[in-house]
Amino acid sequence: MAEIVLSNVQKFFGAVQVIRDLNLTIADREFVVLLGPSGCGKTTTLRAIAGLEDISSGEIRIDGKPVQDLEASERDIAFVFQLYALYPHLTVFENIAFPLRAAGESKADVDRQVRVVASALDITHLLQKRPSALSGGDMQRVAIGRALVRRPKAILMDEPIGALDAKLREDMRSELKRLHIENKATSVYVTHDQVEAMSLADRIVVMSEGVLQQVGSPIEVYQNPANLFVAQFIGSPVMNIATARLETDGGAARLRVGDGGEAFAMPADLPARIAASGRGGEGISLGIRPEGVVVARQPMEGTVPLEAHIIEPLGAYDIVDLKVGSGVLRARTASGFVEKAGDTVFARLDATQTHFFDTKSGQSLAIRLGG
Numbered sequence: 001m002a003e004i005v006l007s008n009v010q011k012f013f014g015a016v017q018v019i020r021d022l023n024l025t026i027a028d029r030e031f032v033v034l035l036g037p038s039g040c041g042k043t044t045t046l047r048a049i050a051g052l053e054d055i056s057s058g059e060i061r062i063d064g065k066p067v068q069d070l071e072a073s074e075r076d077i078a079f080v081f082q083l084y085a086l087y088p089h090l091t092v093f094e095n096i097a098f099p100l101r102a103a104g105e106s107k108a109d110v111d112r113q114v115r116v117v118a119s120a121l122d123i124t125h126l127l128q129k130r131p132s133a134l135s136g137g138d139m140q141r142v143a144i145g146r147a148l149v150r151r152p153k154a155i156l157m158d159e160p161i162g163a164l165d166a167k168l169r170e171d172m173r174s175e176l177k178r179l180h181i182e183n184k185a186t187s188v189y190v191t192h193d194q195v196e197a198m199s200l201a202d203r204i205v206v207m208s209e210g211v212l213q214q215v216g217s218p219i220e221v222y223q224n225p226a227n228l229f230v231a232q233f234i235g236s237p238v239m240n241i242a243t244a245r246l247e248t249d250g251g252a253a254r255l256r257v258g259d260g261g262e263a264f265a266m267p268a269d270l271p272a273r274i275a276a277s278g279r280g281g282e283g284i285s286l287g288i289r290p291e292g293v294v295v296a297r298q299p300m301e302g303t304v305p306l307e308a309h310i311i312e313p314l315g316a317y318d319i320v321d322l323k324v325g326s327g328v329l330r331a332r333t334a335s336g337f338v339e340k341a342g343d344t345v346f347a348r349l350d351a352t353q354t355h356f357f358d359t360k361s362g363q364s365l366a367i368r369l370g371g
């Protein structure tokens with residue numbers, strides 16, 4: 001079990017900085033997911049924790065002890081890669097047993113521990129097979145077994161299920177979650193798949209271009225994204241983002257969306273809330289997830305007429321692109337609710353689901369409107 005602390009970590013490859021002043025504390029037994037697009041520095045961060053990559057400056061501590069000068073083998077951390085990296089000439093049993101034998105454990109201890117891990121991973125029936133006879137999912141189970149068998153302080157995983165097909169990835173997600181609940185090893189997991197991150201993590205660390213953007217529980221980063229990057233990276237379908245202009249008319253507030261778009265009713269306290277945020281001077285952007293765009297077939301209080309442009313039927317629901325000025329707002333509707341492209345529907349924005357950002361800096365104004 002281990003707490004992992006990264007303080008002011010910087011990493012350069014030549015002149016290129018790939019980790020910028022990273023500060024992060026991963027609690028003992030926590031499952032933390034490093035999430036971000038390809039090239040954002042998440043693998044380098046993971047490799048730095050493992051000791052497979054030197055850092056340029058800063059400090060990494062495991063259970064209070066600085067480790068940046070320790071070899072990978074001295075850190076008591078296990079690593080699982082996307083590619084299985086099993087020994088092809090050894091059986092599953094021998095692959096899992098390998099780290100125990102290398103540590104000089106007795107035959108009886110090796111046998112017992114391999115069987116415990118194999119049973120947890122449901123691969124006991126495969127112990128005498130060689131990797132070439134296994135499916136991708138089973139190979140990755142073996143790789144995970146080999147990582148867990150020595151009960152390391154922490155387990156680091158780099159896209160461990162990224163190479164599997166969609167169905168298997170889903171199964172493995174639940175298995176990894178169950179294993180973590182049983183093993184409680186501190187886990188750091190790299191992925192660019194936000195669904196995987198949401199489903200596995202106690203906390204998600206969102207990174208972009210070597211910079212930590214936000215750390216929070218899945219629900220925190222989903223409901224309160226710190227900036228435009230996180231807002232658009234987390235959640236599927238993607239959050240609508242549009243420039244927005246505030247209009248006041250007597251006591252009422254409205255938000256004119258996009259370029260030449262319609263104005264939607266907003267709570268009367270919005271102008272004061274935006275002013276009080278002290279930001280948004282360079283203009284504000286509205287963020288609203290498709291489920292926050294409420295669509296009716298008939299005009300209702302607060303709705304504006306909009307033309308449906310494209311309808312994407314996704315089975316459980318539809319995503320409907322509504323023309324707003326020169327852009328679109330994507331709405332989530334019941335399946336078949338909007339019959340065909342070209343139909344006029346009546347939409348309003350659910351104020352409780354709005355997010356506001358400073359357009360220039362991208363930072364959230366941290367305004368949550370009441371119902």
Ligand SMILES: Nc1ncnc2c1ncn2[C@@H]1O[C@H](COP(=O)(O)OP(=O)(O)OP(=O)(O)O)[C@@H](O)[C@H]1O
Pocket residue numbers: 013018036037038039040041042043044045192
């Ligand atoms: N050994 C290396 N030498 C030079 N540049 C490197 C090296 N390893 C990684 N990089 C660069 O560092 C940046 C961060 O890479 P890293 O692999 O950490 O990103 P990532 O977010 O994990 O992306 P991916 O999901 O594609 O692996 C990238 O621009 C990459 O090209």
